[in-house]
Amino acid sequence: MSALVLRAGRLSALVERRTAVASLALVAAALLLAFAALCRGDSWDPPGEVLAALAGQGDAALIVQEWRLPRVTAALVFGAALGAAGAVFQNVTRNALGSPDVIGLDAGAYTGVLIAITVFGGTAAGLAAGSLTGGLAAAAVVYVLSLRSGLSGLRLIVIGIAVNAMMTAVNNWIVLRAQLDVAIAATGWSAGSLNGLDWAEVRVPFLIIAALGLLLAALSRTMGQAALGDEVAATSGVALKRYRLLVIITGVGLTATVTSATGPIVFVALAAPQIGRRLAGAAGTPALPAALTGALLLLAADLAAQTVLAPVQLPVGVVTTVIGGAYLTWLLTMEMRKP
């Protein structure tokens, strides 16, 4: 058997062996890389010292626990959120290109963030609300413009790419028009960065992501059913309208929450679902392998951003944009070749 049957009382589940093994391997790899990242300061610290610091001992305790740990945790959690959001939209659009960063949702969320900063002064809650509003507005625009051709299909993607370009232009315009100090803060952020995150800044985003993650876990089986097409999904018992609304809000919420804390980080949502499903040998594009792969990808990208031009720290978004640009070009080429 290539699947494990789990049953206890009225509870039951079927776990694919390949998916379980791949998921555990991804978790292990992410933890290993996370530990490596905790060792990364201006130079590499010895692992023994870092372990001691994690336990609260030694001179490095403050640096490791208060400076590095929030950043590493943020890379894992935000990467997972972006990967899961990517899986959501790739399922809804039934297209590997239908990822929130490609169809303008990140850029829209960032527009909301910029408006929140420039107009309302930018409290953490204000940023989150602005981000979510911007993301939902962008999703609504893309949806309305592609309504005639349905949610799946290349038309939605092309419209999304156009919306993305327009939102990015709007974002640049806001930054240009803003006060100098706001503009500088916003620009340092516009590529998406984990630099200097501390616990106070990530607490609220973590809570929101945890709640949305639970909701997505509850929706995941319906997501698989919806992947069979609208007709089979509806006649096998999926309440399609309600499901779509919930899952789109969840996906936008995940993307927007990350964007409100870090600025728009591209590529992770695009690539993680596709890499994850291949690693897991999964049917369709499920959310869990996408989330685990996303966590690993963002952490690796952030480590690269700190290391490549050290001592200069690049925003992680620069690294993901470089890799993502190449990947997107390849994916577009493959997509256009399809009959």
Next chain:
Amino acid sequence: MNGRLTADDVTLAYGDRVVSADLTVDVPDRAFTAVVGANACGKSTLLRSFARLLAPAAGRVRFDGRDVRDYRPKAIAREIGFLPQGLVAPENIAVRQLVARGRYPHQTLLSTWSREDERAVAAAMKAAGVTELAERTVESLSGGQRQRVWVAMVLAQETSYLLLDEPTTFLDITHQYQLLTLLARLRDEGRTIIAVLHDINQACRFADHLIAMRDGRVVAAGAPADIVDTALIKEVFDLSCVIVPDPVTGTPMIVPDAGAE
């Protein structure tokens, strides 16, 4: 007749384009009903309204006297299953995984693989003849095998009503007859089958009840032997023909006389 599934005075339309107006259809229980007619006569549209995929602009589709749209989605999905045309499976899905998706309306958040699910999936794969293919991915199969896998999926749903939209279309002749025989066997086991069929002779051979449609209305409904004659075929298909008894089953067999001269 008064079957459990009925369409009462329904108007079926896509936007402004009305396909059927004031259509009333009654489907006999525990029988094999075939819906036949020329292309674009509204037969698939009728089936879609039975399957809740198309809300009537007027009138009601009822199951056990209650509007099918008033049921909870999972509750009605345990009673009425539907196999549409032109399905595309998710990438990299194994046959057993796809068939298991038919169990969706029977599952809950915390029970996704009960003994009952396991039994139903195994039985459905056996009935559709795809047990040997269980571990193969759907994209690696031939068109005919794929169609049988989808049939297995809707069988695993274990509904009392089974609706199929031209299920034989991409099958070779052997598999067409295998599938129709399987549907007849399911009928014998007590299920109600409603299938849109292209081939009038297969419909006459396998169906207990025939619904012949043209331009969105029912021209005739009843047992094939009672309603099929040259006048009906002329009216429904615009085809002149002679009708002889099927040498194997004795059911009406349409032999077109076009090209005879």
